[in-house]
Amino acid sequence: MPALASHRKPRSRTAKPSHAVGFTTAALAGVTLLSTQSATAAPAEPKPSIEEVQKKVDDLYRQAGSATQEYNKAKEATAEKRQEVDQLLDQAAKRTEKLNESRRALGNYAAAQYRTGSVTPTAALMFADSPQAYFDQTQLMDRMTDQQRTAVAEYETERAAAAKQRAEATKRLESLTDSQEALRTSKQTVQTKLAEARTLLSKLTAEEKARLAAIERKREEEARRKAEAKAEAEAEARARAEAERQREERETAPDTGTTDPGTGTGTGTDDGTYAAKADKVLAFARDQIGKPYVWGATGPSSYDCSGLTAAAWKAAGVDLPRTTWDQVKVGTRVATADLLPGDLVFFYDDISHVGIYIGDGKMIHAPKPGANVREESIFYMPIYGSVRPA
CATH class of the missing domain: 1.10.287 (Helix Hairpins)
Incomplete structure (x- = not known):
């Protein structure tokens, strides 16, 4: 019987299509396609801090x-x-x-x-x-x-x-x-x-805006501390100058017979004329506080930074050029330590901003769009240099 079995024709087995297998193949193909697309797609940029x-x-x-x-x-x-x-x-x-x-x-x-x-x-x-x-x-x-x-x-x-x-x-x-x-x-x-x-x-969320405001307050506080330090230095310099003036008066009094305490300048510099002009500049600038910054504006209802400085010095009878780039070239260059009220302070390496120094490390300036003319520490922005216009 085994010999007969060897001559039997093998049974043909035809596989029927399986829906389950077809679905699995399609799913695998889809996964492969998605994997390929994911591999070639550019990664999403991380959200900035x-x-x-x-x-x-x-x-x-x-x-x-x-x-x-x-x-x-x-x-x-x-x-x-x-x-x-x-x-x-x-x-x-x-x-x-x-x-x-x-x-x-x-x-x-x-x-x-x-x-x-x-x-x-x-x-x-x-x-x-x-x-x-x-x-x-x-x-x-x-x-x-x-x-x-x-x-x-x-x-x-x-x-x-x-x-x-x-x-x-x-x-x-x-x-x-x-x-x-x-x-x-x-x-x-x-x-x-x-x-x-x-x-x-x-695009910032409410939480992110609050964090941004906190960063801004920290920045303003740091600028304020630097302004206070400069104000103390200026007060000490004035006290030394006044003491020196009084000493000179006492030494010269026996020879001249004068004891008038008002003969000195109070600063040790010949800045009487400049101080008079600066008073007019600062009076004008203070009157503009609260008016909006508008780029390209020269007053009287709004200003950009150089428009304000030009208008303020115009009130003192001094014509300044229109742009910060030209204003920085007028007058005399002065160091930050030697600033006097009325001096112009310029900011950034590209000299794109300017303010009017008022003393004690502060200035009046037209800051930026969305802000009004205001007093602020000169250390709020990186200082480029300063000039005394007249």
């Missing part, structure tokens, strides 16, 4: 401040160039009238020559590019009267001057166009930077 947000926002405001100075510079240049173009156009109009008068004079001579039958040379003169060149070539100048020669000379002079003015006006118009483009670009840059700062702040 509150400290990073604060640093970024501060930097954006600083960049906006720098762009504001670019805007102020472009705006000033645009106004100057527009005035130059208007003047040139006015001069060109007057020159054109003079040219027309010269042309009418030549026309009168042409009419006179027509009546005498010699129209051809004059007609050629009227249509020539250069009357002077025409007469030189034809030697007609020898046959003209002095009055006719004068008319031709005047026409030639006016024509050349008009051509020169047209060329200059064209050049100035091109320069004006460039300034207007720079104005638009800097304006867009300011708006972009401020929008980025607002977007960053708007």
